[in-house]
Amino acid sequence: MxxxxxxxxxxxxxxxxxxxxxxxxxxxxxxxxxxxxxxxxxxxxxxxxxxxxxxxxxxxxxxxxxxxxxxxxxxxxxxxxxxxxxxxxxxxxxxxxxxxxxxxxxxxxxxxxGWLTSETVVQLKLFGEALVLWKKKYRGIPLSFRVTPINLAQRCSEALVVCEDSGQQSNVSDFECTKWAITEIAVMKEGEYEFRPQEQFGHIYSEDEFVVIQSQVMQAESIAYMVDYYTHKKNENIPEHIGFSYVLPGNLTETSGVCTVPITGNRHQPVGQLKVSYLVVRPLNGYICSCQQTFTRFWKKTNRSLDVGHRGAGNARRTDKVENVLENTVASFNYAARHGADMVELDVQLSKDKVPVIYHDYYICIHMKKRKSPLHEDEKLTLAVRDLSVAQLQNLKLAPSGSHNFDFHEDDQDENQPFPTLQHVLEAVNPSVGFNVEIKCPMQLHDGTWEMDGNFDLNEYLDIVLKTLLDYSGSRYIILSCFHPDICTMIRLKQNKYPLLFLTQGQTEKYPPYLDPRTLTVPIATYFALCINILGVNVHTEDLLKNPSLIPFIKQHKLILFCWGEENNHGDTISSLKMKGVDGVIYDKVDLFIGGSREHENVYLVQPNAAPGLMEAASHSIDYLQENSVPAVSA
Missing domain, CATH: 2.60.40.10 (Immunoglobulins)
Incomplete structure (x- = not known):
């Protein structure tokens, strides 16, 4: 030694x-x-x-x-x-x-x-009409806000003192602020997207901005957040403190949500309200991240862009080839690998028994064979993937129905069956091909509806998927991606190994817009990716074709750029995007370098003895679908 x-x-x-x-x-x-x-x-x-x-x-x-x-x-x-x-x-x-x-x-x-080791990250997000003041005298005057975490467990018996006469900010000396709690602010705009300490009087509020206040705390269940408000009048050097709000632990009961709290004036009267979206991120459960190596922002420099097989071979069932592979199956991924794909894109979500399975849509359609029906009639049901166990999902068989232009074969091999588990895919697909794993998570649309009701805990959901990847990926190169900005934030904070791309559909008429402003344009998606320190963005090609200047904009910010969409299914488009600097192009039929895309709905056939469990699952899905009809984003 x-x-x-x-x-x-x-x-x-x-x-x-x-x-x-x-x-x-x-x-x-x-x-x-x-x-x-x-x-x-x-x-x-x-x-x-x-x-x-x-x-x-x-x-x-x-x-x-x-x-x-x-x-x-x-x-x-x-x-x-x-x-x-x-x-x-x-x-x-x-x-x-x-x-x-x-x-x-x-x-x-x-x-x-860094990544989360034992602390919890709490984000408070303000956008749109997050702050409303009711008094006319405050209208038209710049308003700032500042957030301070307070440990309620330290002095829970003492009352908060507000100095009415002096108009100073609410007195936090009666509470012991957390020793090390780090509270920072980032704004999704040029020059302000990096987290930094708050100013003495906070940040000037604007409806047009997306602001994130982030706190790293221990014992998050004991931490409240005090929000102080200041008006900035002309010809006055010191802003005037006009009130405060408290976001209590009881307001943050879920992993994510929205809470509305009153703004209390210095004389204890309500003067407005704060509507804030929140996110609570906990460390990855059941896995300890090593600091030996990281690929979170690693990109191997090559002389060409990557060809990424959309769900493997893409376009549902490949009836144009003798292999007849079905997308998002082991056979499809291996087919794409054999025909030159650098990576394959696949979609992951959890089954009812919390097993990561590969499937794109949140819902599936099945045909139930009616027992003792002289006409062999079928009953069509719509089910949520998450309402069925892996065993139930893998008992379903593809079948032709109506206008669906793909064939069903009873003798499909196991590797060409839908709903393989993520673990099986990691173990069975050629290890030389990389994976672009899209983590599915339903989102709220701009009209207030949801792609699917989300009755699962996002921390648990992600922990299961990430742990499966970390345990079984071996040396395979993996890039994660997701449309949900909060999921992207959580992925980045929970692990330090895999790179991540923020998926965005941007401005399009093909799909309904999401509520979260971070999803709506390529520039704000770029600022968000920079804010959370991820590898890059995965952009809807329609945006790039309409506005090619977005490509140098992204590259000037030193981000990796992938693109997706039906527009990619043309050889000229693929070549043009690569020449302009796109790092990865996701498209169907990689073996042909060109392909078409058609609308389809996968329809499954099950035997009568499987009906009871499926009927129970359908009861959950049907009630929700009657209230919400949402086209699936097809990345």
């Missing part, structure tokens, strides 16, 4: 500590909870050091991280070095004299924001 002094120079803020984590036990074996805190030599030099004992022979790998070490010993990762290869301590090199520069080595400079 030998002793080595590690030294690194970097900027930190009050409360932050530099840590080192590496491949040997002395450095925590890549587990953040065992990382070693370093010591600041002198504030002026910004140099941190640590003496460590390492093996005399063999190479030791390590990384520097910047975090917050809590009194309980937990480590909150703020930033960490993310160059693909870790630093090394070699046996024949004396490292004691060198001073490293944080996140800068091997000719590269790359740093990533």
């Amino acid at each position: 030998r002793e080595v002094c590690l030294r690194v120079q970097t900027d930190t803020v009050l409360g932050e500590t530099v840590l080192v984590c590496g491949s040997v036990a002395e450095l925590g074996e890549w587990q953040i909870e065992h990382a070693r805190p370093m010591h600041l030599e002198h504030p002026c030099t910004k140099i941190w050091n640590l003496n460590v004992t390492v093996p005399l022979l063999g190479t030791v790998e390590f990384r520097y991280l910047i975090g917050i070490v809590l009194d309980c010993g937990k480590v909150i990762v703020r930033r960490w070095e993310s160059i693909i290869h870790p630093r090394t301590i070699c046996p024949n090199i004396d490292k004691n004299a060198s001073i490293d520069i944080f996140a800068n080595y091997d000719g590269e400079e790359k740093v990533e924001s």
